[in-house]
Each structure stands twice: as structure tokens, then as C-alpha cells.
Amino acid sequence: MYKLSGDNPGSNTNTARVPFLHFTRVILKKTHKLYKIHNITTLIEHRNADTSAFQN
Known part of the structure; x- marks a missing residue:
């Protein structure tokens, strides 16, 4: 009985x-x-900014 009551809360939390x-x-x-x-x-x-900077 004690073991069951101990197991039940654990299963509930799981x-x-x-x-x-x-x-x-x-x-x-x-x-x-x-x-x-x-x-x-x-x-x-x-990359676009870099290419536009190189083009300028």
C-alpha cells in the first residue's frame, strides 16, 4: 500500500x-x-551588401 502510494505520484508527474x-x-x-x-x-x-560595395 505504501509502495503504491509512493509510485502513483511519480507516474502522475511523469x-x-x-x-x-x-x-x-x-x-x-x-x-x-x-x-x-x-x-x-x-x-x-x-553577401548582397558586399557585392554592392564591390560594384560601387
Whole structure:
């Protein structure tokens, strides 16, 4: 009985924690993609700025 009551809170916290971890993982993936896109666009902008500076 004591062992069961000890196990139940742990299982409850695990079930509550798993969707949260999944949620944060999804957010991290999305932000990472956005960050990558942002880096690419900034690289292109810098490259364009460099080429325009050389042309001038």
C-alpha cells in the first residue's frame, strides 16, 4: 500500500511532464528552423551588401 502510494505520484508527474517536454521540443524545433532561416537571410543580405560595395 505504501509502495503504491509512493509510485502513483511519480507516474502522475511523469504523465504531466511528457507532453510538456514534447511541447518544448516542438517549440525548439520551430524556433531552430526560424533561426536557421534568419541566419540564411542575413547571410544573403550581407553577401548582397558586399557585392554592392564591390560594384560601387
